[in-house]
Amino acid sequence: MTESNDDYTPPKVWKWDNQEGGRFSNINRPIAGSTHDKELPVGEHPLQLYSLGTPNGQKVTILLEELLANGEKGAEYDAYLVNILEGEQFGSGFVEANPNSKIPVLVDRSGPKPVRIFESGAILVYLAEKFGQFLPSEPAARAECLSWLFWQMGSAPYLGGGFGHFYAYAPTKMEYCIDRFTMEVKRQLDVLNRNLSERKYLCGDDYNIADMATYSWYGQLCMGRFYDDPREFLDTDSYTEVMRWTKDIESRPAVRRGLRVNKVFGPEEEQVAERHDASDIDKSFVAAP
């Protein structure tokens, strides 16, 4: 990699020199498939989650905790930690469950044959349909929910892979890249803000999987939880409806529980590296004085 962009002309054929730098340089690779043999562990619950407490992982644990809070015993789950910085997503068992080598992955072992689901949006739809909750069945309401869910799935890579990468992780600060993705992220926040100025939740009066997915990214962004806290830079407080909605969602006990699962960064007392029982999360809440 050259330090300055001014003297770079792309070669005829790109070659992997494994030197691009940045926080994820030791796991980035241009080929798919596994790098080593490793089976996935299997716990005792019907649902097995292999994940990490990033927004893509948290949206799933929020839904699981919401389902459990509503009394769905079949939503009991084991949440195993996948350390992506150590390359655990390239183990053979993980790749069998997700050929794309990214967290989160869910394996449903409640039926005669295990069912694997990868892509966080697909996991949310699968669970919502399995339990008949948080995804409306009436066609127009369902279409609105899926529209916002897919909006999040399509938009977040601009926030994470674009803005977050160039603002916080890239080895040098490049104005062109930061400007381009800041513009897009602020536009996305404005899309949300306008929608939420007319509705309590993204799709109307009811909270659903589109809110869980979008809160995990944009709500937590507005709380300064990642990318070196860019709240001032993005002027997130000015998106008042997004802030109102974020605080409403954060007031839900199941959300606060889901946020802690597979978390291995942030305040130590909020970290629950693995969840195999409700008590694993209970222990992480400091008792009120």
Ligand SMILES: N[C@@H](CCC(=O)N[C@@H](CS)C(=O)NCC(=O)O)C(=O)O
């Ligand atoms: N579209 C995927 C994205 C998942 C994703 O990007 N996961 C990241 C962590 S948030 C990951 O596993 N990265 C590991 C890698 O890129 O090797 C989803 O929503 O499930």
